[in-house]
Amino acid sequence: MDTRVEKVDAGKPLDAVEQGLYEIRKKIYPRAVTGMFASARWSLVIFTQVLFYGLAWLPWNGRQAVLFDLASRKFYIFGLVFWPQDIVYLTVILILAAYSLFLFTAVAGRLWCGYACPQTVYTEIFMWIERKVEGDRLARMKLDKSPATARKVGLKLTKHGLWIALALWTGFTFVGYFTPIRTLSHDVLAFATGPWETFWMLFYGFATYGNAGWMREQVCKYMCPYARFQGVMFDPDTLVITYDRERGEPRGSRSKSADPAKQGLGSCVDCGICVQVCPTGIDIRNGLQYECIGCAACIDGCDQVMDKMGYPRGLIRYSTENAVRDKLDRQGLIRRVFRPRVLLYTGILLVVLVAAVTTLANRQPVKVDVIRDRVPMSVDNGDGKVENVYRLQIMNTDETPRRFEVSVSGMPGIEVSSRELPLELKGASQRMLPIRIRALPQAGDHGSQTIEFRVTATAIDNPSQAPVTINETARFIVP
Amino acid sequence: MTAQRWIHILWPAFIVGGIGEGIFFTVFDPADLSLFGEPLVASRVAIYSAGFFCFWAFAACSSALTLFFQRTSAEINRCPIPDPTQRPPGCPKREDPNACCG
Numbered sequence: 001m002d003t004r005v006e007k008v009d010a011g012k013p014l015d016a017v018e019q020g021l022y023e024i025r026k027k028i029y030p031r032a033v034t035g036m037f038a039s040a041r042w043s044l045v046i047f048t049q050v051l052f053y054g055l056a057w058l059p060w061n062g063r064q065a066v067l068f069d070l071a072s073r074k075f076y077i078f079g080l081v082f083w084p085q086d087i088v089y090l091t092v093i094l095i096l097a098a099y100s101l102f103l104f105t106a107v108a109g110r111l112w113c114g115y116a117c118p119q120t121v122y123t124e125i126f127m128w129i130e131r132k133v134e135g136d137r138l139a140r141m142k143l144d145k146s147p148a149t150a151r152k153v154g155l156k157l158t159k160h161g162l163w164i165a166l167a168l169w170t171g172f173t174f175v176g177y178f179t180p181i182r183t184l185s186h187d188v189l190a191f192a193t194g195p196w197e198t199f200w201m202l203f204y205g206f207a208t209y210g211n212a213g214w215m216r217e218q219v220c221k222y223m224c225p226y227a228r229f230q231g232v233m234f235d236p237d238t239l240v241i242t243y244d245r246e247r248g249e250p251r252g253s254r255s256k257s258a259d260p261a262k263q264g265l266g267s268c269v270d271c272g273i274c275v276q277v278c279p280t281g282i283d284i285r286n287g288l289q290y291e292c293i294g295c296a297a298c299i300d301g302c303d304q305v306m307d308k309m310g311y312p313r314g315l316i317r318y319s320t321e322n323a324v325r326d327k328l329d330r331q332g333l334i335r336r337v338f339r340p341r342v343l344l345y346t347g348i349l350l351v352v353l354v355a356a357v358t359t360l361a362n363r364q365p366v367k368v369d370v371i372r373d374r375v376p377m378s379v380d381n382g383d384g385k386v387e388n389v390y391r392l393q394i395m396n397t398d399e400t401p402r403r404f405e406v407s408v409s410g411m412p413g414i415e416v417s418s419r420e421l422p423l424e425l426k427g428a429s430q431r432m433l434p435i436r437i438r439a440l441p442q443a444g445d446h447g448s449q450t451i452e453f454r455v456t457a458t459a460i461d462n463p464s465q466a467p468v469t470i471n472e473t474a475r476f477i478v479p
Numbered sequence: 480m481t482a483q484r485w486i487h488i489l490w491p492a493f494i495v496g497g498i499g500e501g502i503f504f505t506v507f508d509p510a511d512l513s514l515f516g517e518p519l520v521a522s523r524v525a526i527y528s529a530g531f532f533c534f535w536a537f538a539a540c541s542s543a544l545t546l547f548f549q550r551t552s553a554e555i556n557r558c559p560i561p562d563p564t565q566r567p568p569g570c571p572k573r574e575d576p577n578a579c580c581g
Contacts, residue, residue, distance in 0.1 A: 070524060070527055073508060073523070196528045199528070222486075223486075223490055
């Protein structure tokens with residue numbers, strides 16, 4: 001805002017300012033790169049995608065192992081079943097995710113962006129397809145400039161066909177985490193998917209195709225909120241991809257046999273590989289920029305050039321602002337990792353993690369809610385006893401079938417009457433149980449009395465297992 | 480420019496709409512909702528989907544208002560003329576003869 005006002009006041013046309021904010025995109029043709037970091041990225045691409053495409057098909061207890069069943073409002077993750085009441089765990093997962101991101105960013109910058117973000121992962125896969133069909137950087141640039149021949153049209157159709165097929169499979173898998181994927185696959189084969197399932201499969205598929213095929217680095221540059229605020233988690237000891245200016249400059253081309261010192265040159269041969277391999281099209285030699293997603297493709301590219309020239313590697317490397325300034329060695333660099341910010345993030349992460357695992361392990365597999373029926377408030381039965389009606393929301397939250405008994409205490413002669421007791425519930429199910437309570441009020445018992453429900457649940461298949469008992473208090477109205 | 484405006488409006492709204500959807504439907508079960516006193520008969524998945532578009536649309540309205548209010552006083556005071564070529568110096572699109580909105 002400020003810069004814009006300044007520029008307007010300076011008499012420059014607004015249009016130029018707006019153009020400057022979002023320049024017309026030049027298509028980027030990243031060159032393929034091999035090396036340590038490229039291998040690391042590919043390992044993560046394979047790991048995350050085997051997980052994503054495969055996990056949906058894994059069976060568990062006769063159902064899908066990981067299923068976010070929106071239609072019945074239950075999330076299954078292996079042996080665990082989460083209900084809407086378990087929202088606290090969702091919060092915990094968000095806190096863990098946020099602090100992990102803070103921690104990784106503080107230690108080594110945009111690790112997430114460079115290796116694990118779906119945008120990076122799918123762009124990498126889509127670019128691999130593109131390379132296999134159209135060839136590497138120069139071949140692709142030539143193809144795009146060439147007139148529309150049958151070969152060009154054929155290659156483009158093949159590429160987009162493969163992209164769309166992969167995108168549709170991705171959309172199908174995504175929806176398969178919300179609707180059981182085996183049923184969904186039968187429906188797809190029979191062209192009998194529901195309207196919303198069809199819509200979301202196409203929507204997610206289209207987003208994958210658009211983001212990984214067309215938008216690519218623009219998603220990181222213009223759409224990603226994290227790219228904008230990651231800078232605040234950086235400090236001078238954060239590992240970032242750094243060009244060693246002191247060693248590299250003055251840059252310039254030279255023959256392999258020449259001694260750069262005699263020519264007054266630094267180590268940078270100005271080959272431009274670091275720019276060609278960059279998926280966001282920046283020149284890392286200009287310093288750290290917010291467009292840099294930390295993929296380290298330029299490190300791999302530069303190291304290969306250094307090897308060919310017979311120079312030491314690491315002209316572009318992971319380093320920190322302080323390490324470059326103070327010329328720290330590897331050990332000094334590692335020592336700086338253990339600084340207060342990192343220790344604090346680690347501490348918070350560990351505390352939240354331990355708390356989450358502990359509460360999850362001690363979670364009661366049964367939940368009970370007592371709801372008083374207000375109409376009628378109470379009934380005088382004529383035998384001196386007063387009756388109140390309640391509804392008990394009983395939830396069997398894990399997958400063990402259970403038998404439920406209800407008893408009640410707190411007033412003389414108090415008794416439970418319900419035709420449905422004992423109640424048997426399947427795993428991961430719930431029932432609203434209407435229940436009548438009768439009690440014999442004593443002289444002076446008027447208005448609201450406190451009574452206590454005691455719900456005991458025994459595992460049907462395993463009666464020797466200790467029963468789960470839940471106590472809930474309620475009000476009993478005496479007229 | 481128009482495409483960019485749309486992205487400025489729709490994309491942040493998509494993120495916020497998604498968050499709103501998640502929080503709302505974690506707390507409320509679509510089966511418990513009623514519309515003008517009548518219980519909703521559609522399936523949960525349909526209500527979730529329709530709900531998402533409502534959240535997205537509301538958030539988009541907010542984004543659109545932000546863009547609308549972002550115009551500086553200079554622009555409002557000095558550039559009310561619909562034909563950009565007739566606007567005083569400093570106004571957007573003055574140099575673009577095709578920019579006129581008619």
